[in-house]
Amino acid sequence: MATQTKKAPVQDPETLPPVEVPAPVEVKPAAPTPGRTLTYGEKACGVGFNPSGSAPVDILKNGLANMVDLLHNMRDASFDDEVRRMYSVAITEIQTGQMWAVKAMTWRG
Numbered sequence: 054m055a056t057q058t059k060k061a062p063v064q065d066p067e068t069l070p071p072v073e074v075p076a077p078v079e080v081k082p083a084a085p086t087p088g089r090t091l092t093y094g095e096k097a098c099g100v101g102f103n104p105s106g107s108a109p110v111d112i113l114k115n116g117l118a119n120m121v122d123l124l125h126n127m128r129d130a131s132f133d134d135e136v137r138r139m140y141s142v143a144i145t146e147i148q149t150g151q152m153w154a155v156k157a158m159t160w161r162g
Contacts, residue, residue: 094121117151
């Protein structure tokens with residue numbers, strides 16, 4: 054016996070809720086301001102190291118450095134060893150993803 058699948062009704066575009074457009078990404082300088090101590094996230098993501106001078110690489114590294122800083126602060130605020138380990142794994146995975154993304158952005162195949 055064949056089963057029939059129901060298709061979702063098509064919604065009229067006029068009745069869809071408005072979509073919020075995110076604010077443009079702020080592009081920080083490639084190198085941090087001299088004399089300023091780098092944050093944990095900036096160190097972990099290698100902000101300032103961009104031999105290609107690629108603006109997308111700077112945007113990526115700065116954005117992910119902010120995420121790493123957030124996770125680092127949350128890890129420091131936790132008293133649960135397992136939660137701290139999870140934050141550490143998340144930070145490591147962000148670093149891994151960043152490295153692969155930079156490799157893709159700068160690939161000269």
